[in-house]
Amino acid sequence: MKRLILFGALCLPAFFAGCIHNDLPYPVVTINIEAIEAEGLDGAAQINAAQQTVILPLLETTDIRNVHITSVTLTEGGQSSVAFPGTFDLRTPLYTTLSLYQEYGWSIAATQTIERYFRVKKQVGAAEIDPANRTATAYVSRSTDLQNVPVKELKLGPAGITTYSPEIEGTTSFETVRLVDVTAHGRTEQWRLRVVPTDVTVRITQCDAWARIAWLAADGLSDTEMGFVYRRKGDTEWLAVPDVEIEGGTFRAKLAGLDPETTYELRAFSDTDSCDMREFTTEAAPQLPNAGFETWSTDRSDILYPYAADAPLAEQFWGSGNPGSMTLKKLVTTNEKDPRPGSEGQYCAQLKSQYVAFLGVGKFAAGNLFSGHYAETKGTDGIVNFSQPFTSRPVALHGWVKYNRGKMDYIKSSPVGMSFAKGDPDEGIIYMALGRWTAAEYGGTEQSPVQVYTRDTKTFFDPEGKDVIAYGEVVFTTSVDEWREFTVKLDYTATDVVPTHLMIVCSASRYGDYFTGSSDSVMWVDDFELVYE
Incomplete structure (x- = not known):
């Protein structure tokens, strides 16, 4: 699901200054795939209405050439050029055109991961598996007798x-390539198995250094003792890395307790062999500016900003929907003299959802706070540039929160596959993401590249987008009457990718970007802190 918590950025005087003349003979009704079910799925289907795509995650035992789609639910009134239910070969995407008054091209694709391995005794590292060319290559020490290689798995x-023919088990000769027929779903593929001697018995394959953590991996000789030792550069004593995980001829570990911006030395060992020493330097561990929300300022239009009046653009870290809502003399984000217990400051940030109107006509605006800048108001919609430059890798966001959860009294729209009714409980959300976004691709600025236009759901932030490297959220489904701590834990897609920007979004109404929520919902936040472990 797409998640981007915004606000109804309003400029209703402009709304009344013009009128809309519509010469179209039919209304514009967007037709989406609202839900889809299929046999043999490994989790829920991923529906992306903005990109008009569906991804079906398949179990490894599912025949990707014969995927049975049991049901597809479309937006009311919509029709599909492909008939469902049905059975389809999803080695390539299935394309369908959805239509009512207009046509919308959608694709349905499948992803499938089949675990493959080839393990022999005294193997060095993991085997190289090439499904495209149907080869599996295991490496062994130079002294291995290739006429007698015990196959373990x-x-x-x-x-x-x-099934396999012939069965490859026990002690086998690998002086030449071995051929094996692999049969599944009634189809047979011929694979080539190779065992290749190597002079390398231990080597470091990964050393991803964060601020206080290093992610380590190495190849070694299976069936021997393997591990890592490290030390701060300049020290003489080597320390053992704890909790090493071994799988065949590979081993890995998470080395914690490091100091930021510090150089360390690392070795990997297997049996009595060790590799050349490698140096690595940990990242900085910066904190968020104005994390206690003590600094605020106003301009001549009485717009309240969460930064100092004389702060240059590069130091205006936090933004809100106030520039939009203040066109109608309303503030959705304010500073309040209600700090969390034990705080060294005097203020917190209050995010109050409300209906912002002019002459009784307006839009719902979610109370919000985010890293980035409010760009402009277009009619009754807002354009916001999200994220700020950031190149370190924290593991979590910690802070303090209170929340009053109201019942929905304003409903304009909802995410694909969801529906709301007045009286449904609202929800609050705080989320954080790290990514490698660019202004060229996402429409914002170099400082805040992710641009969202509330009129266009295709611009809404996607936490599963290709340039997101870490994401985490906390959703508030009940009121929090007293200050309490919260932690947003980040889930990284990779340990070796360095972000360029950080995004934090807080909203008293989770679906405020759809102008849906409760005017009674209020969130208070205070004393944010990035956790590096």
Whole structure:
């Protein structure tokens, strides 16, 4: 689901200054795939209305050439050029045109991961598996007798339904390539198995240094003792890295307790062999500016900003919907003299959802606070540039929160596959993301590249987008009457990718970007802190 918590940025005088003349013979009704079900899925289907795509995650035992889609639910009145239910070959995407008054092209694709491995005794590292060319190559020490190589494990197809001919088990000769027929779903593929001697017995394959953590991996000689030792550069004593995980001829560990901006030395060992020493330097561990929300200022239009009046643009870290809502003399985000217990400051930030109107006509605006800048108001909609430059990798966002959860009294629209009714409980949300976004692709600025236009759902932030490297959220489904701590834990897609920007969004109404929520919902936040472990 797309999540981007915004506000109804309003400029209703402009709304009344003009009128709309519509010469179209039919109304514009966007037709989406609202829900889809299929047999053999490994989790829920991923529907992206903005990109008009569906991803079906398949179990490894599902036949990707014969995926049975049992039901597809479209927006009311919509029709599909492809008939459902049905069975489809999803090795390539299935394309369908949805229509009512207009046509919308959608694609349905499948993803599938089949675990494959080839393990022999005294193997060095993991085998190289090449499904496209159907080869599996295991490396062994130079002293290995290739006429007598004990095969420990072989898996080249879906678990439980794959057969092998001939059976490759026990001690086998690998002086030449071995051929094996692998059969699943009634189809047979011929694979080539190779065992190759190597002079390398231990080597470091990964050392991703964060501020207080390093992610380590290495290849070694299976069936021997393997591990890592490290020390701060300049020290003489080597320290063992704890909790090493070993799988065949590979081993890995998470080395915690490091100091930021510090150089360390690392070795990997296997049996009595060790690799050349490698140096690595940890990242800085910066904190968020104005994390206690003590600094505020106003301009000549009485717009309240969460930064100093003389702050240059580069130091205006926090933004809100106030520039939009203040066109109608309303503030959705304010500073309040209600700090959390034990705070060294005097203020917190209050985010109050409300209906902002002119002459009784307006839009719902969610109370909000975010890293970035409010760009402009277009008619009754807002344009916001999200995120700020950031190149470190914290593991979590910690802070303090209170929340009053109201019942929805304003409903304009909702995410695909969801519906709301007046009286439904509102929800609050705080989320954080790290990514490698660019202004060229996402429409914002170099400082805040992710641009969202509330009129266009295709611009809404997608936490599963290709340039997101970490994401986490806390959703508030009940009121929080007293100050309490919260932690947004980040889930990283990779440990070796360095972000360029950080995004934090807080909203008293989770679906405020759809102008949906409760005017009774209020969130208070205070004393944010990035956690590096």
